[in-house]
Amino acid sequence: MKIASPIIVAVLVFVMGTNIVSAQDELKVSGELLSNQRVLLEDPNDWAWKENRLTIKLNKKISGDSKFYSEVWLRNIDLPMITSSADMYNKGTLDPYNLEVREAYVQLYGILSDNLDMKIGRQRITWGTADLLNPTDNLNPYDMEDVLDFGRHRGSDAFSFDYYFNSEFSIQGAFVPFFQPANTPIGMFSNALAPAMEMPPGLTLTGLTDQLMMPESNLAESSTAGIRFKGFVAGFDFSLSYLSGIDGIPVSTYNTFTPVDAMGGISINSQLSFYRNQIIGADLAGSIMGVGVWAEAATFLPEDDIVMTSDLSALYAMPAGTIVQDSIMLKKDAYTKYVVGADYTLSNGAYINVQYLHGFINERGSDALNDYFFVRVEKSFFDAKLKLSPINGGYIVSDWDDVENNHTLIYIPEITYMATDNAEISLTAGLFDGTGSNAFASFNDYDMLMFKFKYSF
Amino acid sequence: MKTQKISVFVSALFLLIGMNAYAQDAQVILKEMDKVMYSPKDMTGKTTIILIDKKGKEKTREANIIQKGTDRRIFRFTAPAAQAGIAVLSLPDDVMYMYMPAFGKERRISSSVKSQNFAGTDFSYDDMEAKPYSEKYTPKLISTEEAVFVLELVPLSKKSKYSKLIVKIDKENYTPTTMDYYDRGGRKVKEGTYTFVQVGEYWNAQEMSITDLKKKHSTKMLMSDVKYDQGFTDDEFTVRKLKQ
Structure with missing residues (x-):
């Protein structure tokens, strides 16, 4: 179970206190029950994902000019790790549930000035106009637990404000005092987004340990701050943003190689560090001849070259001095990730959404950015009770000079049935065919069937 | 021969004058209808939307509406739970935003969506638009019956999915x-009926019903808790308010 941060506790205390003083508007409780199950298509149909989640949302207008909102997940994920009979005495081990506070904040409207809104507490600060994949959306840490839930972020304990100059122009500022790293994929996808480790000839990796070097626990080292100017001109929404923050995915900066046998087997202890970026972003969205269009770009400026040092001293058994080898993991040079997309609804109700993305969430440096083409076509039938997405997926190219050996095709057809107004059942296939170094190429052996049941209340 | 020409000319002139008079009458009648429908400065209310399929099975949605003039409106669903919180902001010049709480951000609605049905109802986004009919259609008086005028409305926009109303x-x-x-x-595809009641000095569309004849699906909208002229400013109809 996670420990609630002091900010969340303060927010909850504030709300509970206010609840007693004032009850202008009733507390609204809503949420959903979700069962999300995936099995591999290949015999014997291993579980690829097993999740049961209860989402509780609390929403209360404390007065006319403030509100409290929270979203909490109570869930059971993956199969229990039972290793001995002693575990069978423990219901917490047999049937593990965890509590996750996704958001818990107070929002104040028209504070200090009629045009100023503030939000304090754990919050999701969404930036960008693209669909799910937003290169400018970097204030909150990525939640990469589910690799197929693109673009999911966790909430951050933060302070943010919006100042509205008028109905068309506004400025947003956000300050996240504590650094929170991204969380990585779990289960059989745990290594999906990790870079491949190349070993020198004759050496075999037999063990890997690592040590995470967190930023210093002070405002200067661990805080993130961003500002975004939003506007509406000539029928287009646009925004310009700047952010200074620590990248949530660590990089390997110091590797110590240790021989473990005479056959070339080695173990590596890797020191993983986080680094600070300046990120300049821009996005726009509008409509051209009935077609919804959007574009979004973020230029990343790492503060320094990221150097990985390999300590090979133990391999050469030289008592005096150390043998180290340096290589640059990420140059200080700026690199840009971007997305362009469009959507259109045909007269028969079919919805088409296409997107091109340059640079996935885990890719760093201009040479490492791959190209992603996504398309989704969906249409509803029987008074929107049934929704089919026969064309849904993507094509990824990681090397245009050798596409044949560096591409991945993802096909995710889906059928969704609204059993009642609040009960949604969906069946999805996830089929992957790829080769090369892109992250999704490693999904080749994981063709799967996904079942999801969601009930909203 | 000359007399005949003059006679044809005079007949044509009378016909034109007559047609113009009809057109003028139609325009006046339509503007009167607009005046009655859109005369409040602003309005708030609750709406219950009942969707009835061809087997007679009913589904209910509930929403709050706040509207100013004819071109600013926020429509916010309150039920069912799966749709609660979804809101649509309509602004002048066909600008529309949708707020989806699950994504935490607003999104512009492209104009291709506007001919589609709104949230499973038989009303399209266009049907829901509060723009005066006299600004969207060219009217023609077809007949005058005992209690009603019958007008044909031809859309000014070539993008409209209707040929006439x-x-x-x-x-x-x-x-x-x-x-x-x-x-x-030229096929009749939808039938609508309206029941207006007087609330204070205004006429309120207490019940609107529309049937999609092809799908044999109906939508009934019932208005309640209607309040007029509360003095809303344009600031109530912004993305800021949409997200609150």
């Missing part, structure tokens, strides 16, 4: 009583 307007209070929609092929 036939509307019956109450002679006494200028409220619409029925409205039939014809597709581009």
